[in-house]
Amino acid sequence: MARLLITGGAGFIGSHTCVVLLEAGHELLVLDDFSNSSPVALDRVQELSGRSLQGIEGDVRDAAVLEQLFANAASAGAPIEAVIHFAGLKAVVESVVDPLHYWDVNVSGTRALLSAMETHGCRSLVFSSTSTVYGEPDSFPLTETTPTDPIHPYAQTKLAVEQMLSALASTGDWRVASLRYFNPVGAHPSGRIGEDPLGIPNNLFPFITQIAAGRLEKLRVFGDDYPTPDGTGIRDYLHVMDLAEAHAAAVDHLLQSDAPLSLTLNLGTGQGLSVLDVVHGFEAATGITIPYEVVERRPGDVPKLEACPKQAANVLGWSAKRSLADMCRDGWAWQSANPQGYREAP
Ligand code: WQD
16 A cells, blocks of 8 residues: 545545545545635545544645655655645636636646655656546547647646646656546535535536525526537536546556556546436435526537546546436435535534
8 A cells, every 4th residue: 555645635526535545545645725625524534434644734836835745754754655636726617717826726736746746756646637628529429539629727727737747757757647537426425525615516416416405596507409419518427436436546557557657547437418317317316306497508618528438447447337326316415414515504
């Protein structure tokens, strides 16, 4: 087992990945600034796994924090062997409003991390990338060789980091894996950790679970005039626990490699679902009616995104196992037990 640094480990995907990594026996050090996450998540990660982790509050852009973190680990005789890098900004609309902030956190933050890693001889990194690098593709399913066309600053920053990583792997002794997420949803089946967006959710699934919890009234379906079977947008939704398991498999794969390596992997189920498929799936799984109204399309939305996950299966032996019903059941277990997320009920 290895000593790993998890940046952004208190976030939605980070916290679920930490549970899987602790259960696999890894030793974790989590760096998080809690700007879009809660330290309570780390308490619950430790409760669920029955193991402890070391949490450090800090900004991934802060070179002094990074240097101290790597140096302390080394001087304690437990150097960091690999990094899983979740810390970053991920709201598409916000990235359009404030692109420089996204370039600063997502790209300059990653550069600061890579520099600290290089200084301390830690050259294995799993990176949280995104399927939105594909822009508005017209042929499916999407493979890792589908041409990229990032149409907003969020995706542009993620692709820029991918290019930094592949440059390192081509010139130095680095092992890197850029994981292009499709649409992660759901929660740990215990209901103790889950997705806890700040404010009104931008994303479909937490919006639905907050309606079910009585926090929101009605879903606005952004357009039913897309060229899809029921006219609503299609996405490749995958259970966050499947995604967490993919990260564990990816970091193990990098640590086992005795040569430089640069991987780019699509992480999805390969089965796209429409907005109405998700609404009806949630209703069937929970017995809760989700009222909705069709409104105009949301600017920037694409008709369809659907992964070809064959490469992840070939390289990591990973494939998504959980169904829409599992995503809905587990997502509701979290939201119903935590109506206000990690914040105390008002
Ligand atoms: C899904 C579908 C909407 C909300 C997200 C993240 C992005 C990236 C990819 C990681 C679309 C429809 C939504 C609502 C709706 N993740 N919808 N009403 O846009 O695919 O992007 O996943 O990198 O960071 O934002 O996900 O959940 O916003 O939308 O009708 O209130 O649901 O039109 O078809 P999206 P989403």
